[in-house]
Amino acid sequence: MKWQGRRESANVEDRRGAAAAGGAGVIIMLLRFIIGRFGIRGVMILGVVGLGLYMVGVNPVSLLQGQSASTQQAAPADDNTSRFVRVILAETEDVWSTLFGSNDYPEPTLVMFSGSVTSACGYASAASGPFYCPGDKKLYLDTSFFNELAERFGAPGDFAAAYVIAHEVGHHIQTVTGISNQVRSAQQRAGNEVEANALQVKMELQADCYAGVWAHYADRTSKILDAGDIEEGLRAANAIGDDTLQRNAGRRVTPESFTHGTSQQRQDWFTIGYRNGDVNRCDTFSAGSL
Numbered sequence: 172m173k174w175q176g177r178r179e180s181a182n183v184e185d186r187r188g189a190a191a192a193g194g195a196g197v198i199i200m201l202l203r204f205i206i207g208r209f210g211i212r213g214v215m216i217l218g219v220v221g222l223g224l225y226m227v228g229v230n231p232v233s234l235l236q237g238q239s240a241s242t243q244q245a246a247p248a249d250d251n252t253s254r255f256v257r258v259i260l261a262e263t264e265d266v267w268s269t270l271f272g273s274n275d276y277p278e279p280t281l282v283m284f285s286g287s288v289t290s291a292c293g294y295a296s297a298a299s300g301p302f303y304c305p306g307d308k309k310l311y312l313d314t315s316f317f318n319e320l321a322e323r324f325g326a327p328g329d330f331a332a333a334y335v336i337a338h339e340v341g342h343h344i345q346t347v348t349g350i351s352n353q354v355r356s357a358q359q360r361a362g363n364e365v366e367a368n369a370l371q372v373k374m375e376l377q378a379d380c381y382a383g384v385w386a387h388y389a390d391r392t393s394k395i396l397d398a399g400d401i402e403e404g405l406r407a408a409n410a411i412g413d414d415t416l417q418r419n420a421g422r423r424v425t426p427e428s429f430t431h432g433t434s435q436q437r438q439d440w441f442t443i444g445y446r447n448g449d450v451n452r453c454d455t456f457s458a459g460s461l
């Protein structure tokens with residue numbers, strides 16, 4: 172992407188280096204991470220290790236607190252990652268304020284954090300991935316996710332990272348237009364998980380389509396894209412499809428548990444948005460499942 176030297180958004184809060192909570196937060200975060208990665212067996216092993224440490228005279232809790240104290244150094248505010256995030260957010264502001272009619276687009280705030288963060292949606296750790304919180308209309312991004320995208324998901328490149336930001340901005344659009352609330356009510360009416368998940372998938376695919384709409388204008392109007400950028404975005408969409416995630420985690424692929432859509436669906440909806448640059452083409456709710 173040709174992002175260097177462009178306008179940077181002022182709507183970025185840099186909370187990297189500020190731990191959400193003290194030692195307790197770190198311990199909760201660690202437990203969530205271990206449960207997420209290794210299941211309850213991981214917690215049991217951790218317990219055994221902790222007990223072992225305790226028996227040889229080391230307090231495992233203070234060990235963790237020591238760890239958290241050492242990670243609280245403030246990150247430089249003007250590093251490359253921060254500038255990149257500010258430029259991409261500014262690019263989304265330009266596109267969406269044009270599409271909304273310039274004064275009608277309420278710009279969201281993006282919070283960069285490291286480790287863990289507290290939002291109007293509650294406590295979150297880096298393990299939960301980037302998210303949008305409708306309660307405070309903020310995007311939350313642990314920038315280490317970009318490395319994860321490259322290393323764990325095999326989707327490197329600046330546009331892959333930009334797609335992730337544009338997808339979260341897509342959720343902001345859904346909140347502003349009221350789609351989010353409509354979906355939440357429909358999920359409550361449905362009252363069962365399978366149907367609620369199906370609605371969630373449509374919601375996520377629409378955010379992918381909106382990311383595509385942004386990419387359309389980023390490419391045609393702003394000319395920020397390089398050759399190969401769209402492929403980077405598609406690779407990211409492919410890597411974080413529910414079926415691919417389940418398969419890579421060694422789990423059985425169970426479509427009724429999907430919350431984001433398959434790799435193919437995610438790529439398809441991003442492409443629909445990108446090709447047409449038209450939000451009206453992003454009606455994932457009335458479209459048959461692609």
Ligand SMILES: [Zn+2]
Nearest residue numbers: 338342375378
């Ligand atoms: Zn999403």
